Amino acid sequence: MRSAARRRVAPEAAARPVDELSDEEARAELARLAAEIAHHDQLYYAKNAPEISDAAYDELRRRNSAIEARFPELIRADSPSRRIGAAPAAGFAKVTHRVPMLSLENAFAEQDVRDFFAGIRNFFRRTATEALVAEDVVAVMCEPKIDGLSAALRYEDGRLVAGATRGDGITGEDVTANIRTLKTVPERLHGRGWPDIVEIRGEVYLERAGFFAINKEREADGEPIYANPRNVAAGSLRQLDPAVTARRPLKFFAYHWGETSRPFARTHEEALRRFIEWGFTVSDHANLCRGVDAVLAYYRDIGERRSQLPYDIDGVVYKINDLDLQRRLGFVSRAPRWALAHKFPAEQAQTVLRDILISVGRTGTLTPVAMLEPITVGGVVVQRATLHNEDEIERKDVRKGDTVIVQRAGDVIPQIVGVVRHAESSRPFVFPDHCPVCGSLAVREEGMAARRCTGGLICAAQAVERLRHFVARDAFDIEGLGAKHIAEFWEDKLIRTPGDIFRLDASVIARREGWGEVSANKLIAAIDERRRIPLDRFINALGIPQVGQATARLLARHYRSLAHWRDAMERAQDPDSAAYAGLLDVHGIGRDMAADIVGFFAEPHNRAVLDDLAGAIEVVDYAAPAQAAQSPLAGKTIVFTGGLQSMSRSEAKARAETLGANVASSVSSKTDFVVVGADAGSKATRAAALGVKALDEAQWLELAGVSGAAG
Ligand code: IVH
Numbered sequence: 001m002r003s004a005a006r007r008r009v010a011p012e013a014a015a016r017p018v019d020e021l022s023d024e025e026a027r028a029e030l031a032r033l034a035a036e037i038a039h040h041d042q043l044y045y046a047k048n049a050p051e052i053s054d055a056a057y058d059e060l061r062r063r064n065s066a067i068e069a070r071f072p073e074l075i076r077a078d079s080p081s082r083r084i085g086a087a088p089a090a091g092f093a094k095v096t097h098r099v100p101m102l103s104l105e106n107a108f109a110e111q112d113v114r115d116f117f118a119g120i121r122n123f124f125r126r127t128a129t130e131a132l133v134a135e136d137v138v139a140v141m142c143e144p145k146i147d148g149l150s151a152a153l154r155y156e157d158g159r160l161v162a163g164a165t166r167g168d169g170i171t172g173e174d175v176t177a178n179i180r181t182l183k184t185v186p187e188r189l190h191g192r193g194w195p196d197i198v199e200i201r202g203e204v205y206l207e208r209a210g211f212f213a214i215n216k217e218r219e220a221d222g223e224p225i226y227a228n229p230r231n232v233a234a235g236s237l238r239q240l241d242p243a244v245t246a247r248r249p250l251k252f253f254a255y256h257w258g259e260t261s262r263p264f265a266r267t268h269e270e271a272l273r274r275f276i277e278w279g280f281t282v283s284d285h286a287n288l289c290r291g292v293d294a295v296l297a298y299y300r301d302i303g304e305r306r307s308q309l310p311y312d313i314d315g316v317v318y319k320i321n322d323l324d325l326q327r328r329l330g331f332v333s334r335a336p337r338w339a340l341a342h343k344f345p346a347e348q349a350q351t352v353l354r355d356i357l358i359s360v361g362r363t364g365t366l367t368p369v370a371m372l373e374p375i376t377v378g379g380v381v382v383q384r385a386t387l388h389n390e391d392e393i394e395r396k397d398v399r400k401g402d403t404v405i406v407q408r409a410g411d412v413i414p415q416i417v418g419v420v421r422h423a424e425s426s427r428p429f430v431f432p433d434h435c436p437v438c439g440s441l442a443v444r445e446e447g448m449a450a451r452r453c454t455g456g457l458i459c460a461a462q463a464v465e466r467l468r469h470f471v472a473r474d475a476f477d478i479e480g481l482g483a484k485h486i487a488e489f490w491e492d493k494l495i496r497t498p499g500d501i502f503r504l505d506a507s508v509i510a511r512r513e514g515w516g517e518v519s520a521n522k523l524i525a526a527i528d529e530r531r532r533i534p535l536d537r538f539i540n541a542l543g544i545p546q547v548g549q550a551t552a553r554l555l556a557r558h559y560r561s562l563a564h565w566r567d568a569m570e571r572a573q574d575p576d577s578a579a580y581a582g583l584l585d586v587h588g589i590g591r592d593m594a595a596d597i598v599g600f601f602a603e604p605h606n607r608a609v610l611d612d613l614a615g616a617i618e619v620v621d622y623a624a625p626a627q628a629a630q631s632p633l634a635g636k637t638i639v640f641t642g643g644l645q646s647m648s649r650s651e652a653k654a655r656a657e658t659l660g661a662n663v664a665s666s667v668s669s670k671t672d673f674v675v676v677g678a679d680a681g682s683k684a685t686r687a688a689a690l691g692v693k694a695l696d697e698a699q700w701l702e703l704a705g706v707s708g709a710a711g
Contacts, residue, residue, distance in 0.1 A: 018066045026071045030079070033064040037080040072630075077156060092173035092238070095164040099258040101152060101201065102169060103334050104317060104341040110296060113318070116340045117292045120320065123329060123337065125648045132325075136291040139321040141268040142298045143255060143286045144313040145341055148205025148233045152258050153179060155198050158189040165237065168474060168549075169334060178237050179204075181246035184253075186279035194278055199258035202280070206233045207310040210249035228380055229312055254280035255317075267321045285309075288321060299342055306344070315343035328647070330654040333550040333588070337654070346407040349382075350420060351375035353402050356387065356429055358436045362465035363545050364453040366435070366442055368393055370404070370416050377408040385414040389449045390431035399426040437461035457605060464490050466543050470498050474549050475541030476533060479526045480519075498541075499612035501527060532618045535562055542609075544600045546593045555597075556622040558586045558662055560635070566610065569601040578668065585664045587657065624660040632703055634660035639667050641684055642677030644697050646706075655704050667692060675700045 021029060037060050040052060061080060068075050107113050117135050124130045132138070152172065154162040163179025164172040179185055182204070189198075206214075211229040218226070226232045236248040254275040265271035272282045285302060289295045299316050306313060320326055320338040329337040352373040359367050368387040375382055385406055387393050398404065398416060401423025408414045431451065435442050440455035453459050467486045471478040478501070489495040494504065504527065510520035533541075536556035540549050547555070559565035571579035572594075583594050600606050624634050638661045640652055647655070652675070653663045667674055667686045674687035675695045687694055695703065 018063065018070055021067065021070075023071065023074070026067050027074050030064065030067055030071075030074055030076055033060060033067075034076055034078050034080055036060060037064065038078070077161060092175060092240075094167070094171050095162065095174045096171050097152060097164070097167075097169070097258060099199070100169050100334075101150060101166045101172070101258070102331065102336055104339055105332075105335045106315075107340050107342045108345070113296060113299075113340065113342055114292055116318075117295075120329065120337070123648060123650045123654075125650075126643075127645075127647060127651075129325070129328075132322075133320075136293070138291060139267075140289050140295050141272075141286060141319045141321045142289050142295055142302075143283050143317045143319070144302060144309070145315040145317045145343075146203045146205050146253055146283070147228070147230045147312040147314045148203040148253075149230065149237065150201060151175070151179065151204045151237070151252070153185060153200045153202075153252075154259075155189055155194065155200065157196055158194055160185065160187050173238065175237055177242040178239060178245040181242055182250050182252050184251045184281050190279035191277040193264070193274075195261045195264055197259060197261040198264070199260065200254050200275065200278075200280060201256040201258055202252055202254040204233050204237055204250055204252050205229065205311055206236070206248065206250055208312065209310065214248065251311075252281065254282050255286075263323075266323055268319050268323065268326075269321055271323070303344055313344075315341050317341050328651055328655075330658050333553065347377050348405050348407045348417060349375050349377040350403060350405055351382075353398065353400065353404050353416070355400055356393070356398070358432060360435060360437050360453055360459065360461035360465070362462055362469050362543050364435075364442075364455065364459065364462050365450045366432070366453065367450075368429075368431070370398070372404075372406065375406060377406055377414065380408060382406055382408060382414045385416050387416055390444075390451060391449055393429050393431065397422075397428060399423065399429055401426050435459060435461070460490065463496070467495060467498065467501075469543045470541045471501065475537055476501075476530045477537070478530055480523045481526070497612060498609055499616060502531065502613070502616035531616065532620055534620050535560070535565075535622045538562065538619045539565075542600065542606075545596045547597060551588065551593065554586055554588045557624075557660075559622075561621045562619040566601070569598060572598050573602060581666075582670075585662075585666070587653070587663055631659035631661075631705070633673075635662075636660075636672040637662045637664050637670055638673045638675065639664050639671050639683060639687070640675045640677070641667075641687075642680030644675070644677045644700070646697065646701065652700070652704075655706065659704060673700075673703075 016025070016029075037057075040057055040060070064080055068079065105116070107116060114135070117133075117138060120138070121130060121133050121135060124133055150166045152164045152166070153160060154164075160180065161176075162174065163176045163185070164174055166172050180187065206229040208229060211226070211232055214232055215226055226235070232248070233250060236245050236250055239245045255272075257271065264274055269286075269288050272286060275282050287298055289298050295318055302313070302316055318340045320329065326336070326338040331337060353370050354373060355371040357369045357371055359369055361367060368390070370385045370387050372383055372385060387398060396416065396418055398419055399422055403420040403423075405417040405420060406414055407417045433442055433451070434440065435453035435455055438453065438455040438459040438461065440453050440459060442451045442453050444451045453462065455462065457463065464487050467490065468483050470476055471481045471486065481501070486495065489504075494508070495501055504524060506517075506520040506524045509515050509523060510517045534556070536549075536553045539547065539552035539555050555565060559568060568579045568582060571577050572583050574580065580594070580598065583589060583597065584591065589597075633656060638656050640649060640656075640663070643649075644652055656663050664671060667683050667690065669690055669692075671687065671690070671692045673693050673695055674683060675697070676684045676687075677697060684694065
């Protein structure tokens with residue numbers, strides 16, 4: 001329950017079964033639900049005076065989603081399902097990106113760039129396409145990588161209807177009102193020929209001159225100055241008062257797009273030309289290059305002219321120009337295979353290392369942290385840097401009091417590159433062999449770089465870090481429950497396990513120092529907001545070693561529901577089981593990771609955490625992205641055997657995964673399809689014996705919706 005007031009009885013919602021609705025009825029019902037849900041959101045969030053129970057409210061949303069699932073073409077622009085919750089008093093409404101906003105793979109060295117292009121050629125190996133993408137001919141659009149924050153602007157019938165931040169790539173914040181204040185964002189698209197629906201993506205940024213002016217003003221007002229233009233751009237776009245945003249000279253560069261009702265270009269270059277016709281600014285420095293050497297020449301040239309540009313750039317972005325090739329290349333987890341960010345080298349500075357502290361992470365790893373005499377590196381003040389592990393300290397012979405070189409590369413945590421000179425009478429650093437927090441022995445396993453605290457459950461540092469991870473942005477994302485609160489609540493035994501979070505009592509918190517009734521109620525409301533969580537976030541929240549956001553997504557996509565995953569992992573305790581083989585079959589999961597995942601379920605206390613949470617939260621089954629949901633391959637297991645004429649194995653696999661299929665390496669009774677290419681061997685025989693449906697290349701292409709794939 002979000003609050004007692006919500007328990008009051010609901011007026012009955014129209015109760016005709018969704019299966020029986022006609023198009024007309026569905027349309028009317030969606031309109032009614034949108035209005036009704038908006039009304040209740042308003043009462044709940046803005047007036048704090050709900051009229052219906054949580055259950056009745058959830059029922060309205062569920063009905064809305066069920067109708068939308070049956071009639072996807074009727075989904076309204078103002079659909080409640082496109083807003084998770086509504087504008088909470090202290091923030092922005094969340095917006096789910098229909099097409100995820102991806103990040104880019106990074107390259108630092110020239111060789112990384114050459115490897116990237118070799119990888120693309122490999123992807124199309126032995127197909128006619130291979131010649132088109134050979135390293136000396138491939139057409140690549142090169143653009144400066146602007147250091148701001150990305151935004152998505154949705155236009156319907158040529159009018160700007162929504163603007164959102166990237167957020168975590170899946171869910172961003174609705175910043176429409178602020179976006180409208182940018183002069184470089186057209187309210188109506190210029191020219192003609194734009195699709196009815198088109199979402200333009202690009203970077204919101206601030207020129208250096210604007211940045212300095214703002215800092216000068218802040219300094220004069222006695223306010224803390226901003227570290228870099230990107231922070232100001234982010235801070236300005238996320239202002240609750242659009243009037244503040246309007247005073248900041250923010251600009252927008254268009255460089256990509258999301259959902260469109262129809263294609264509008266065949267190449268990236270052409271897309272940029274369209275953007276200009278429609279009234280957007282694109283980078284003056286975007287340039288089409290042919291071949292890797294030309295691309296690298298572009299990088300060096302821009303690097304030299306970097307300081308003359310009016311804005312900060314942290315590298316360049318390469319994009320395969322042909323959009324059909326982009327589509328075929330697809331994505332790996334969170335980044336496209338067809339683009340690469342080539343970063344400029346890190347910036348460095350000298351300073352004095354005052355002390356070396358040891359921090360203990362959620363898996364017990366002891367990490368040495370250098371505490372520095374504050375220094376500005378590439379415009380950002382740096383006071384701490386990571387020293388990685390004890391070998392690194394020994395190798396670099398870093399000691400207290402030393403003068404060291406500090407390096408910063410974009411978002412990367414600052415690092416100590418090396419020692420310039422030791423302090424007088426300094427002695428080598430002795431790495432502790434006991435946990436500085438709980439005092440347990442800290443051991444180093446054979447072949448491991450990290451020393452780990454053996455305190456496990458009794459180590460406060462580990463417990464607190466695990467809980468912090470659990471509520472963090474990529475996991476449960478509980479607003480207002482920061483690292484500091486977790487540590488305090490842990491100390492006072494209010495929160496010892498994840499389940500405790502959902503048992504917090506507002507009246508107890510309200511009595512604590514620094515809290516009051518309003519703030520305590522707000523926290524409980526924020527926690528209640530998160531009682532429904534998508535499976536991938538939930539898996540990430542568990543903090544299984546090596547299982548981050550990307551792997552959590554792979555697992556969610558493969559296993560679909562928590563019950564199914566847990567059941568499989570409990571069976572996978574037996575390394576000879578089909579369940580264990582199934583885990584290894586998930587593309588992207590190797591033996592090492594599998595051991596950690598299975599190991600997590602072997603611990604009774606981890607299973608107890610899951611049992612405890614079961615009563616408090618609802619883990620929502622994985623929902624395939626729109627394209628995949630409608631595909632005949634969604635949720636199916638497919639095996640490829642033998643060579644295909646029209647696409648390489650990598651492309652076939654990528655295509656199948658895009659359409660929501662699981663690609664397995666061996667045939668079993670759970671296999672739905674086997675695609676049999678030339679010279680197929682035992683897998684085809686086994687498939688026939690098991691009665692698995694075999695597809696030839698043409699049938700596969702049809703199923704995959706590939707018409708006339710380059711052959
Ligand atoms: S393309 C799927 N182009 O870099 C491709 N991104 O590290 C989407 N960025 O999130 C991005 N300049 O915020 C692209 N010319 C450019 C860019 C650019 C800056 C940012 C963007 C993105 C991040 C990835």
